[in-house]
Amino acid sequence: xxxxxxxxxxxxxxxxxxxxxLVIPKSLREQSGITAGEVEISVDGAAIRIESVAADELVxxxxxxxxxxxxxxxxxxxxxxxxxxxxx
Numbered sequence: 001x002x003x004x005x006x007x008x009x010x011x012x013x014x015x016x017x018x019x020x021x022l023v024i025p026k027s028l029r030e031q032s033g034i035t036a037g038e039v040e041i042s043v044d045g046a047a048i049r050i051e052s053v054a055a056d057e058l059v060x061x062x063x064x065x066x067x068x069x070x071x072x073x074x075x076x077x078x079x080x081x082x083x084x085x086x087x088x
Contacts, residue, residue, distance in 0.1 A: 039051060040052075
């Protein structure tokens with residue numbers, strides 16, 4: 001019998017201390033692009049969602065306005081998927 005894969009299949013276990021602090025493993029922070037600093041936290045059904053806070057400022061580089069880095073790295077395939085998704 002094959003057990004279906006769950007959305008949290010590649011998750012990790014950690015603990016929450018008495019003060020409510022949670023350590024997010026480095027590999028999950030890197031995968032999601034979460035860095036040290038302020039994050040947005042919300043309840044999402046029976047889960048808690050943690051997201052990086054969007055930058056409020058733009059950086060000018062070579063005449064272009066850019067958002068400061070801090071999110072997950074995007075390769076060519078990811079950019080292509082985002083562009084295709086926007087066209088659908």
